[in-house]
Amino acid sequence: MVVYAGQGDPRRSIELLWRGSVTENRPGPKPGLSVDAIVDAGIAVADEQGLAFSMRAVGERLGRTAMALYTYVPGKNELVDLMYDRTMAELPTSYPLDDGWRPAVTRWAHDLWECYGRHPWVLQVSQARPVLGPHEFAATEALAAILVSTGLPGRRLRGIVGAINYFVRGAAQTVVEARAAGGATGEADEEWWYARSAVLLEIEPDLARKFPMLHLLESDREPVDPSLPYLENDALENFRNGLGVLLDGIEGAVTQP
Amino acid sequence: MVVYAGQGDPRRSIELLWRGSVTENRPGPKPGLSVDAIVDAGIAVADEQGLAFSMRAVGERLGRTAMALYTYVPGKNELVDLMYDRTMAELPTSYPLDDGWRPAVTRWAHDLWECYGRHPWVLQVSQARPVLGPHEFAATEALAAILVSTGLPGRRLRGIVGAINYFVRGAAQTVVEARAAGGATGEADEEWWYARSAVLLEIEPDLARKFPMLHLLESDREPVDPSLPYLENDALENFRNGLGVLLDGIEGAVTQP
DNA sequence: GTTGATTCTTTATGCCGTAAAGTATTGGCC
DNA sequence: GGCCAATACTTTACGGCATAAAGAATCAAC
Known part of the structure; x- marks a missing residue:
């Protein structure tokens, strides 16, 4: 189970995001923590445990109780x-356009994919x-800057920015959740898939006959980098192919009005 | 906050999915519930409350306690x-190809979007x-059947199937989560956006100067259906445009090798 | 009529986010 | 120098969650 998060009180969130915490000289004990330190700790914990991390865990990593965090941050959502x-902020804020927009977008997409x-x-x-x-604004600005160079009107570009974002996110989700699930159960990707599809084939032996088109899709595989786990390979191949198709579509729009 | 769910014990899950519950003549009290009834109740509750619905709520809707469900279903994940x-199962399992693959894929995408x-x-x-x-197999089979008719090799099609799925999902997420957030706080989309961007502009007055490309993207808006809320309009326009670009890319691959 | 499997409830455990209240520490002001 | 009020942090507590464990009621088969 996973719960999605985000979207706390808008004013408080936005102030923290854009202004940071304002710490003049005030009475009371010196703060032993900072918003920055808490955010860093939060990221470290979430990298290990996912969004279902607990405030207690973040506090512990900083040598405090969970409630200590509430001095700096309004709640988990805002955190x-x-x-x-x-x-x-890990993403580049601009990309060279020397070779045109296409390699730039490709690099943008790969960087986001890797960040995910x-x-x-x-x-x-x-x-x-x-x-x-x-x-986040800066990252999107970087993509927009690349795409504006195509000369396409904003009306067209909005849909394209969305499509690229959705695609990268979706493709990344496929790998990442697979990896997470394998890690959670201690299984490697291959084992997970094997266990799952073995049961499936045992219960429904003639899948291939029931879903002939899917079966057809699964044929015609390319040789694969053996150092990567099966699913990662698959996802990377699909990422490249799918992104290519998407960019072809943009290219079509660029070259002919 | 939202937790993501799914992925219980593979064998038990798959058996329930493909075989349904096997109920011969057995001793003990007659079952007052069924897996089907529980799944229906679960969907009804989740439609209202999202994935963070509680087993208690599902039980209550059926006039039972939460624990009663565990007789039929191994846990919340499996449910x-x-x-x-x-x-x-709400999605069509095949689409006519009379007008070619493009309108068929478009309809497939719209159906999935509406289901979301x-x-x-x-x-x-x-x-x-x-x-x-x-x-789920059947729905993907329907898309595969359409795309196979393009004559493209499986290698290409896998990335395309992924891209279409990601795109629909991403685009739907944008609308749906916006709607959900508005509903949770009781705000309409417009108000939410207004409140949020008002605070943002108050704190960071020259956004337009800091992110000129984004500002450029936001110009050039089309007239809009006034019966739909602002965000829904935007999302629908972006959905259509983005899908168009994606299909253009596929078309490019089809017409020239 | 008894046995044993089965349905469902009750109770309890251990998580979670966070409200409320208490304690200790500090700067500013008289 | 001594007090006040603000601040950092802890402790305790609450209500909610999934679900384990144990018990009560029900029924088919012998």
């Missing part, structure tokens, strides 16, 4: 918003109602 | 798997490690 935007791979929990943070943090 | 596949709209919680169920239920 996740901050973690999300901090993660987006490093921080799987990000994929569980709600996307509509975007967090609206500065670094 | 979600069953709910997921039941939902996929009816059952938003489905978008939170893990996609990797697919549930592997018969109806």
Whole structure:
């Protein structure tokens, strides 16, 4: 089970995102923590445990109780918003256009894909109602800058920006959740798939006859990098192919009005 | 906060998915419930409350305690798997190819999009490690059948199937989560966006200067159906545009090798 | 009529986020 | 120098969650 998170109080969230915490000289004991430290700890914990991490775990990693965090951060939702935007800060904010828009978009997509791979929990943070943090803006700005160079009108580009984002997110989800599930149960991808499909074939022996088109799709596989687990290979191949098709579509729009 | 769900014990899940519950003549009190009834109740509750629904709520809707469900279903994860596949049963299992593959894929995508709209919680169920239920298979088989008619090799088609699925899912997520967030706080989409961007502009007055490309993207809006809320309009426009681009890409692959 | 499997309820355990209240520490002001 | 009020942090507690464990009621087969 996983719960998705994000979207705390807008004003408080946005102030923390864009302004950071304001710490003048005030009475009372010196703060032993900081929003930054808490966000870092949160990311570290979430990288290991996913979005279902507990405030207690974050506190523990900082040598405090869970409640100590509430001095700095209004609640778990707001913390996740901050973690999300901090993660987006890992992405480059501009891409060279020397070889045209296509390699640039490809690199943008790969960078985002890899960022998702490093921080799987990000994929569980709600996307509509975007967090609206500065670094997410910056990342999207980078993609927009590339695409604007195609000369296509904003009307067309909005759909394209969405499509690219959805695609990268979806493709990343496939790998990342598979990896997570394998890790949770201690199984490697291959074993998980084997166990699952073995049971399936035992219960429904003639899948191939019932779903002939799917069976057809599964044929015609390419040789594969043996150093990567099966699913990772599959996902990477599909990522490249799918992205290629998407970019072909954009190219069509660019070359002919 | 939302937790994602799915992926219980493979054997038990798959047996329930493909075989249903086997109920011979046995001693003991007559069962007052059934897996089917529980799955239906689960879907009804999840439609209202999302994946964070409680077993108590499902039991209550059936006039039982939460624990009564565990007689029929191993746990919440497995129940979600069953709910997921039941939902996929709402989709058509084949599409006419009279006008070629393009309108057929478009209709497939729209049907899936609408299904997501009816059952938003489905978008939170893990996609990797697919549930592997018969109806999900059937839905994908329908898409595969359409795409095979393009004559493209399986190698290409796998990426395309992925891309289409990711795109529909991502686009649907945007609307659906926006709707859900508005519903949770009692705000309409417009108000939510207004409140959020008002705060943002107050704190960061020259967004347009900091992110010029994004600002450029936001210009050039089309006239819009005033009966739909703002976000729904936006999402629908982006869905159509993005899908168009994607299909253009496929068309390119079809017409020239 | 008894046995044993089965349905369903009750109770209890151990998580979770976080509200409320208490304690200790500090700067500013008289 | 001494007090006040704000702050950092802990302790305790609450209500909610999934679900384990144990018990009560029900029924077919012998």
